[in-house]
Amino acid sequence: MPILPIDSGRYGTPEMRKLFDEEERLQKLLDVEAALAWAQSEVGDVPISDANKIMEMASTEFVKLDRVKEIESEIQHDLMAVVQALSEACGSSGGYVHLGATSSDILDTATALQLKGATGLLIDRLKHLNKILVSYVDREKKTIIIGRTHGQHAIPTTLGFKFAVWLMELSRHIERLRECSKRVLVGKMSGAVGTQAGFGENGLEVQRLVMERVGLGVVEISSQIIQRDRHAEFLCILGMIASSLDKFATEIRQLQRPEIGELAEPFRRSSQVGSSTMPQKRNPTRSERIGGLDKVVRSLVPPSLENIVTWHERDLTNSSCERFIIPEACILVDYMIESMIRILEGLEIDREKMRRNVSLTQGRVMSESIMMQLVKKGMGRQEAHELIRNISLKSESENQPFLEALLENQKVTSRMTKEEVEEALQPHNYLGTAIEQVDKILASFNSVS
Numbered sequence: 105m106p107i108l109p110i111d112s113g114r115y116g117t118p119e120m121r122k123l124f125d126e127e128e129r130l131q132k133l134l135d136v137e138a139a140l141a142w143a144q145s146e147v148g149d150v151p152i153s154d155a156n157k158i159m160e161m162a163s164t165e166f167v168k169l170d171r172v173k174e175i176e177s178e179i180q181h182d183l184m185a186v187v188q189a190l191s192e193a194c195g196s197s198g199g200y201v202h203l204g205a206t207s208s209d210i211l212d213t214a215t216a217l218q219l220k221g222a223t224g225l226l227i228d229r230l231k232h233l234n235k236i237l238v239s240y241v242d243r244e245k246k247t248i249i250i251g252r253t254h255g256q257h258a259i260p261t262t263l264g265f266k267f268a269v270w271l272m273e274l275s276r277h278i279e280r281l282r283e284c285s286k287r288v289l290v291g292k293m294s295g296a297v298g299t300q301a302g303f304g305e306n307g308l309e310v311q312r313l314v315m316e317r318v319g320l321g322v323v324e325i326s327s328q329i330i331q332r333d334r335h336a337e338f339l340c341i342l343g344m345i346a347s348s349l350d351k352f353a354t355e356i357r358q359l360q361r362p363e364i365g366e367l368a369e370p371f372r373r374s375s376q377v378g379s380s381t382m383p384q385k386r387n388p389t390r391s392e393r394i395g396g397l398d399k400v401v402r403s404l405v406p407p408s409l410e411n412i413v414t415w416h417e418r419d420l421t422n423s424s425c426e427r428f429i430i431p432e433a434c435i436l437v438d439y440m441i442e443s444m445i446r447i448l449e450g451l452e453i454d455r456e457k458m459r460r461n462v463s464l465t466q467g468r469v470m471s472e473s474i475m476m477q478l479v480k481k482g483m484g485r486q487e488a489h490e491l492i493r494n495i496s497l498k499s500e501s502e503n504q505p506f507l508e509a510l511l512e513n514q515k516v517t518s519r520m521t522k523e524e525v526e527e528a529l530q531p532h533n534y535l536g537t538a539i540e541q542v543d544k545i546l547a548s549f550n551s552v553s
Contacts, residue, residue, distance in 0.1 A: 110435055115397070120438040123221045124431035130172060131164050132214035133186050135318060138162035140205060140293065143313035147306040150200045157197035158190070166193045183207040204302030204310075206295050208418065212330040213291030215430065216320050219338065220289045222434040223281055229441040230278050230345075236448045237271040238549050240264065245542040248531050249366060249458045250469060257469050260462055260531035263453070265538045268545050270352055277345045288338045290321040290330065297417040298327045328418035332411040335430065339408035342433045343401055349440045350398035353391035356447065360388050365457045370450025390447050397436050404429040462531055467506030468496045473534040474510060474525065481519035491515055 106112040110121070122128055138159040145155035161167065167189045176185035184207070191198030202210070245264030250257050293311040294300050300307030315322045323330060359367040371378075371386050378385030407429050411422035462469065471492050478488040491513070499509040510516050510525050520528070527533060 110432065115439050116435040117225075117438055117442050120222065120225055120435050123218055123225070124435060126169055127164055129214065129218070130167070130169055130186065132217045133183070133210055134162040134164070134167055134190060135217065136210045136213045136291070136314070137187070137190060137201060139314045139317040140202070140209075140310070141200060142317060143293075143310045144200070144203060144303075144306075146313055147309055149304070149306060149310070150203060154194075154197035154200045157194050158201055161193040162190060181207075183210055186210075204295060204300075204304070204307075205293060206302070206328055208329045209291075209293045209295070213293075213314070213318065213320065215335075215426075216289050216291045216330075217318060219430070219434075220285075220320065222438070223285055223289065223338075225438055226342075226345075226434070226441065227278055227281055229438060229445065230274055230281075233441055233445050233448070234271055234274050234278070234549075236445065237267050237274070238546065240267045240448070240451075241271055241542055242546055244453070245539055245546075246532075247453075247455055247458065248462060248535075250462045250464075257461075257465055259469055259472055260534060262535065262538050262542070263458070264542050266355075268542050270348075271549075272545065273348050277341065277348065280341045280344070284337050284341060286321060288334045290323050290334070291315050291318065292323045292326045292330055294323070294326050294328070296328060298325065327416075329414070329422070332408070332414070332422055335426070336405075336408040336412055339405050339429065339433055342437045343405040346398040346401035346437050346440055349437075349444050350395050352444060353388075353394040353447070356451070357388035357391040357395075360386075360391075364461065365454055366461065367454070368452040369447045370452065390443055394440050394443055397440055401433055401436050401440075404433045465506075466499060466504070467529050468499055470506070470529045470531065470534060471496050473528045474516070474520075477524065477528045478516070478519055483515075483519060 109115050113121075141150055141155040141158040141162075144150040145152045167186070171192075172185045172189045175188050176182050179185060179188070187202045191201045194201060241264045243264070244267065245262055247263040248260050249263045249266065251259055251261040291314065293303065293307070293314050295302040295307070300311070303310050312322055356367050356369055358364065360369065368386065369388050369390050378387045407425050411425055414422060475485075475488045475492045478491070479485050483491075495509050495513055495516070496506070498504065499506045502509075507525065507529060511522060516525065
């Protein structure tokens with residue numbers, strides 16, 4: 105009976121969940137055992153016929169999960185249960201299963217295989233999300249929206265510029281995942297404490313052949329386990345990805361507030377219910393779900409750092425912890441990316457509300473623009489700042505259009521004509537290099553594609 109929301113199917117995509125289900129985990133363990141037998145037959149340590157039998161039977165078609173669990177309940181050792189179940193299936197060839205290996209050779213290498221699949225999925229989904237963002241950046245690069253700092257109106261920017269910032273943040277995460285792969289997607293065949301004594305003189309070649317067979321990199325050196333700084337790096341990156349997604353989701357749900365109303369996540373008007381008691385509600389539940397799951401993912405990062413610390417050549421303090429944090433982090437982050445894809449695919453944009461919000465302060469958001477013009481006309485920067493600060497406060501307190509307040513001030517009109525003031529108050533005239541920056545980013549993505 106399912107207990108956790110991942111188990112019940114509430115969270116997680118089918119593809120990522122499949123990578124970490126019990127059946128798939130067992131198959132990965134069997135794949136590594138099969139690769140080991142093959143490698144040992146290549147160097148002459150296992151008869152080819154026996155290696156072929158082991159490779160043939162190293163499948164969940166023959167090694168049943170129920171049988172593995174039955175053995176484990178008796179012997180209280182998970183990997184040895186797999187070894188015994190595979191040996192049973194192999195008959196007389198079973199005596200060569202797991203020859204010279206230690207449990208972590210199989211467990212850690214199988215984990216790397218799962219992470220290889222997970223990393224590929226995550227990168228593909230992030231690239232899909234970036235593709236959606238590229239289209240928004242291009243389409244909305246000139247759509248003026250008020251920029252906000254400290255939750256207050258600052259100066260105008262563009263919606264495309266905002267999306268371009270997100271786009272590059274996700275691009276860095278893709279780069280991080282690719283870069284860390286050479287350290288994370290590695291396996292080993294090193295034996296009891298890393299010396300490969302059980303493999304004899306062929307240890308290094310067996311290790312190389314196994315990893316070549318399963319498609320992983322080879323550790324430079326290890327103790328009985330692959331060192332957990334590798335996994336911690338991966339989990340830290342997942343925590344960063346989750347936090348970025350939370351950041352985007354927070355922005356969307358902030359801008360969905362009725363008093364702002366510039367963006368809104370999709371809402372199925374024909375059937376979706378916002379509230380059990382308030383029929384008018386359109387709650388940003390998808391964005392809020394991303395925010396909630398980010399708390400969980402970030403909480404998984406400290407345990408991954410704790411797992412770096414083990415006694416001597418190994419202990420088991422990392423093992424039980426990893427059974428939770430690695431699958432959970434991969435499944436939740438993948439689900440969060442997919443959720444953000446769905447949000448952006450149906451994102452509602454209210455450009456008219458953006459225009460109204462830019463004008464909400466009656467022109468005061470263009471204060472810096474006026475200040476900079478006064479400096480160009482010969483006024484000192486500090487003097488201009490204090491002058492415009494006072495005029496802005498007067499405009500606000502008297503509910504007076506900023507243009508009127510400016511034109512009433514002799515210090516302003518002695519340096520700027522009415523036409524120059526009006527021109528400086530136009531938001532589209534004070535975007536700096538925003539569109540140029542966006543075009544450079546678009547050009548870089550177009551050159552790659």
